Amino acid sequence: MVLVLVAAAGQDAGARQAAPAPPPRSDVYQPPAPAPTATPSVPMPPAAAASTPGAAAPAPAVTTSVPTSAPPSAQGTETPAALGASPAPPSPAPPITFREAIDRALSQNTTVQQAVAEVLRAEALVLQTRSSSLPQVNATASYTRYGYLIKFGPVVIQPHDVKNESGTISVPLVNLASWAQWAHAIDNKTIAELSVADAKRRVAVAAANAFLTVIARRRTIDADQRALETARAHFDVAHQRQVAGAASRLEEVQAAQDVSNDEVLVEQATLELRRAQEALGVLLSADGPFDAADEPVFADLPPLGEAMGGVEAKRADVQLLAMRQTAAEHVLRDSWRDRMPTLGLNFQEQLQQPSTGFALSHSWAAVLQLNLPIYDGGLRTGEKRERRALVDEAAANLAGGKVQARSDVRIAGEAIRLADQGLTSARRAAAQAHEALDIVNLSYGAGASTSLDVLDAQRRARDADTAAATAEDAARQARLDYLQGSGRFP
Numbered sequence: 001m002v003l004v005l006v007a008a009a010g011q012d013a014g015a016r017q018a019a020p021a022p023p024p025r026s027d028v029y030q031p032p033a034p035a036p037t038a039t040p041s042v043p044m045p046p047a048a049a050a051s052t053p054g055a056a057a058p059a060p061a062v063t064t065s066v067p068t069s070a071p072p073s074a075q076g077t078e079t080p081a082a083l084g085a086s087p088a089p090p091s092p093a094p095p096i097t098f099r100e101a102i103d104r105a106l107s108q109n110t111t112v113q114q115a116v117a118e119v120l121r122a123e124a125l126v127l128q129t130r131s132s133s134l135p136q137v138n139a140t141a142s143y144t145r146y147g148y149l150i151k152f153g154p155v156v157i158q159p160h161d162v163k164n165e166s167g168t169i170s171v172p173l174v175n176l177a178s179w180a181q182w183a184h185a186i187d188n189k190t191i192a193e194l195s196v197a198d199a200k201r202r203v204a205v206a207a208a209n210a211f212l213t214v215i216a217r218r219r220t221i222d223a224d225q226r227a228l229e230t231a232r233a234h235f236d237v238a239h240q241r242q243v244a245g246a247a248s249r250l251e252e253v254q255a256a257q258d259v260s261n262d263e264v265l266v267e268q269a270t271l272e273l274r275r276a277q278e279a280l281g282v283l284l285s286a287d288g289p290f291d292a293a294d295e296p297v298f299a300d301l302p303p304l305g306e307a308m309g310g311v312e313a314k315r316a317d318v319q320l321l322a323m324r325q326t327a328a329e330h331v332l333r334d335s336w337r338d339r340m341p342t343l344g345l346n347f348q349e350q351l352q353q354p355s356t357g358f359a360l361s362h363s364w365a366a367v368l369q370l371n372l373p374i375y376d377g378g379l380r381t382g383e384k385r386e387r388r389a390l391v392d393e394a395a396a397n398l399a400g401g402k403v404q405a406r407s408d409v410r411i412a413g414e415a416i417r418l419a420d421q422g423l424t425s426a427r428r429a430a431a432q433a434h435e436a437l438d439i440v441n442l443s444y445g446a447g448a449s450t451s452l453d454v455l456d457a458q459r460r461a462r463d464a465d466t467a468a469a470t471a472e473d474a475a476r477q478a479r480l481d482y483l484q485g486s487g488r489f490p
Contacts (some may be wrong), residue, residue: 012084093277095293098211101284102490105207106200108285115192115199122185122192126425126486129185132178136170155357172344180334187327194323197316203283208480210280214292217273223270223465227458228262230437234454235259237445253452256456262462298479304413311405314487321401324392325394325454332387338380342374408485415478421470426471433464434455 002128096104104111142164150158172178238255241247277289284290301307346367355361373380440457443449483489 003396012061020165035086040391041058054205056280059341078313080367085180090181090229090274090289093281093289093291094189095291096284097293098208098296101207101211101290102204104284105203109203109207109283110285111237112199115196119189119192120194122189125407126182128261129178129181132446133175133182135171135172137168137196139165141165141169152357156354157357159354159356161354162278163353164350165352166348169345169347171345171347172342173345174341176312176337177334180337184327184331184334187330191320191323191327192315194320198310198320201316201490202482204482205484206284207280208296208484208489209477210276210283211292212473212476212480213276214273214280214290215295215476216469217269217276218292218473219464219469220264221269221273222304222468223462224262226463226465228259228266229258229463230458231255231262234441234451234458236445237441238451247451254451254455258458265462278455296476298476298483302480302486302488304409307409307413307482311409311486315405316487318398318401320406321398325391325398328387328394332384332391335384337385339373341370343371345368376383384456405485405487408481412482412485416475416482419475419478423471423475426468430461430464430468433461 036074056144066315142162144164146160146162148158149156196399235252235255235258238247238252242252263432274289276473278289281287281289312322346369347364347368349362351362352359353361437454437457437460440449440453443450444454479490
């Protein structure tokens with residue numbers, strides 16, 4: 001880019017030997033030097049050329065002493081009053097590393113906290129269900145004051161004051177249905193615990209995807225910013241040529257329009273980055289956005305055969321589906337217990353003061369109760385059919401989960417291969433687009449090409465940089481999908 005501008009400046013100087021250069025302007029626009037693009041730390045194919053996205057050095061600042069025009073954004077473009085005043089710009093999002101983001105999501109995300117609360121609820125339900133299989137002890141006391149006294153000779157039938165104390169012990173001797181419900185409650189507690197692991201897996205994957213989205217949005221901003229700096233440099237040259245009489249006003253206006261368009265793209269990309277940062281903050285249960293402080297390195301990927309082996313035992317979602325099927329089978333297997341008789345013992349002891357002719361001061365009673373279900377109108381038959389249907393549904397879900405898990409690993413492995421090939425091609429295309437842009441700039445400075453050629457080359461370079469950034473994100477995403485599909489993430 002330096003050679004292009006210097007050559008253009010030299011040509012303009014030669015054309016203006018008879019006319020002095022215009023005096024320097026106070027509103028000279030000086031484009032800032034772009035920041036260097038960070039090199040991705042994700043293990044990917046190496047860049048094809050030094051000017052590829054993610055590994056290219058920033059374009060040098062324009063070094064020319066020729067007066068330039070004010071940027072197009074300063075040429076009378078004001079915000080319409082109907083849109084209202086813009087709010088103050090937000091504060092920068094604090095950076096966070098990939099590992100810190102995953103750990104915070106696993107510990108503070110509300111979905112994980114809800115799953116943990118379900119485990120506590122399942123433990124409470126186990127205690128509630130167990131209570132029907134254990135003895136029950138109760139005691140009562142009462143005091144009654146009557147406004148009359150009833151006697152039958154010397155025997156008191158109804159005294160004025162009556163005090164009663166009683167105690168009851170109920171022991172379920174045989175209750176097969178309650179014992180089965182106790183075991184089923186324990187199965188539900190195990191399901192709740194596996195649900196926590198599955199919730200953590202889903203939250204970790206969502207947080208990782210949001211983190212990678214932030215990186216991809218920043219890459220897009222870098223590509224749009226490089227395109228904007230190139231457009232501004234072209235605008236400066238077009239203005240210099242127009243002042244020297246070597247170019248028309250149309251070329252200058254077209255260059256200015258390209259600068260304005262690139263400014264819009266930068267603003268839009270900045271908004272998309274902010275949205276991605278806010279989405280990451282929501283997943284981390286933070287009251288504000290977070291920015292990506294590093295790039296994850298998904299190294300030591302296992303071979304496809306190793307990743308496929310034992311994938312059902314490593315993925316929390318498949319384990320959860322398997323436990324649900326097991327619990328449903330247990331409920332169906334214990335359906336016969338609902339038709340079994342129950343046997344219980346009730347013992348009651350009572351104290352009364354004073355004793356009466358019909359109630360002793362101390363008495364007790366023991367009741368051995370046997371309940372035998374004979375006819376229930378088809379209730380238990382319907383319950384058994386429902387349980388069998390739930391078993392079939394759970395088995396179908398488990399089979400589908402296993403097929404999906406293996407499919408995730410296969411497609412992720414293929415995605416890695418194709419994404420790497422696409423990334424290599426995208427980087428090569430970006431290098432070629434920038435080389436073509438340099439050639440067109442040099443040709444335009446020498447007067448051998450038109451402004452439209454430069455604008456077309458700039459758009460191609462910007463599109464190539466954006467495609468390279470998208471390819472980098474696809475390569476990172478494919479590696480993340482491969483790890484989580486094989487049950488090795490988080």
